[in-house]
Amino acid sequence: MIKLNLEYASREDILNAQLWELDICFEKSKFAHCLDQLVHELDAKKLLVRPKVWLSDEWFCPEAISGIAIPFSLMHPKLIELEKEFTGLCEGEDHDWFMKLMRHECGHVMDNAYFLKDEKKRKNIFGDHDRSYPSSYGPRKFSKKYVYHLEDNYAQAHPEEDFAETFSVWLTPRSNWKRIYESWPALKKLNYVDHLMKSLSNKKPNVVCYKEVDSIDESELTVREYLLKKKRKLRKTSQARRSIQHIQQYLSKNETTGIALDKIIGSLRKDLVRDISLLTKEYQYKIESVVNDLEGISNKKKLMIPEKCGPQIIHEIVLSHADKYFKEGRDRIVM
Template sequence: MKLSNKLKQFLATPLNKLSLSIEDSPVETHITRLYRELDKHEIMFKPACYLSDEWGCPHQIPLIAIPFYLADAKLSRYEKKFTGVPAETNKEIMMYLRHEAGHAFNYGYKLYKTKEWQTVFGSFDRPYTEHYRRKPYDKAFVKHLPDYYAQKHPDEDFAETFAVWLTPKSNWKKKYKNTPAAKKLEYVRRMVEKFGGRSPLKASVKPDWPIESIRITLKEWYRENSNKKQKIK
């Protein structure tokens, strides 16, 4: 791929020097929408969001990490150009935000430490692996993110269940009626009813791997995240 000198210079910029911010960025609208959805269900806790290298709610920290490129329209376009994978659509951004909000709610109120949570979803301490058996027709799990993500780990199962419960017009009561997944959705409803009006047990924490601490350049980022068909020289 032949690049202009101007673009080469831009690609040499370290991520922490891009001067990116959520405020007034394209992704801020989606965060506001998430908070409104939480408000609708009278959930006091609004997990803070920050820019990082990928989606996440790491190390049981009730904060939401958002890919840095979603804070800038040009960088979002470059994702497809330099990695071969397009940036998330507006719909996908909301799906990820609801999922991560599920993690944040779980961690913020330490639900995963309770006996009931472990009975409903399984052991939180189960080994976390990228390789898991997908069961497309298993009615014990909701379907939200691709690849039957709820089946990956009990932690992901809760986050996916929370996301389906939170999604407007998901019609979860009808869709999952008389299924094992319905019991999980009902658990989420009860926990929100119980804890939604309370401040989280763990709210003020330090972000993990914020954009301000990432020193690799854009070029290095794209090289690490590009598929084999795309090369940057």
């Protein structure tokens, strides 16, 4: 069966190709050595698990499987660039980011291989893994109850992700977790993982299942369809920010006169964050996000306000945007 050679293929040829037609494989990618690195790290901890990897459309570790699905889009520079063109980023595109994700998914592999989820002490420390996954979560940015590893405070999303993130920090060479988390409540979780993994040293997994779930070899999606589907999913989370009806009354009626709203917001940023935080009783880092969002909208839409508007009007504008921001759950991370 003839595969599409990406080295010589045009942009349109790649976009029109079905995923199974792409001549790509993990072993020939720039990340092939990352699996060797992960195995080396597991060896250093005397853990006998050996995750299998295969290509799918996103990062995940299926229930009961001893393996890690890796996005096909990471397997060639042209695919990485197309994903960034359509969605703005390609998750895991550099070595350090890739390894963070590999360690995280390996935490789920450990769960599957040794049936760790139902251990009573584990539930007491991390919470019940049977809890339904939320559609979104509101991270506590400066909480010391969780480790910091992947972006968006991902350990806070669900007890299973908390365990996988804690495992990742523990597994990372020279992470110096004992010192960094010395006075944090999260240290209890790290000590638990440390003790648990030492108990599994040189112990064969209870089960090894290498089934490839949702492999691209079974997918008839074209690259274009995949990218558009992913773009639509991401767009849904940002659709609300386009509306400015809530602040329309404050804006200049003539777009060519007045003062640029983003410039005023920038000059008053520190006072705005402090004052709106006190009024709303929200953390300052959350109000910082509100201000950043409004500043970005103002810049993109070239919003102007009358020159006579004083600081009090700017406070009202930001307060109105904060109310909209939180009502729409924009402070939450979509899963």
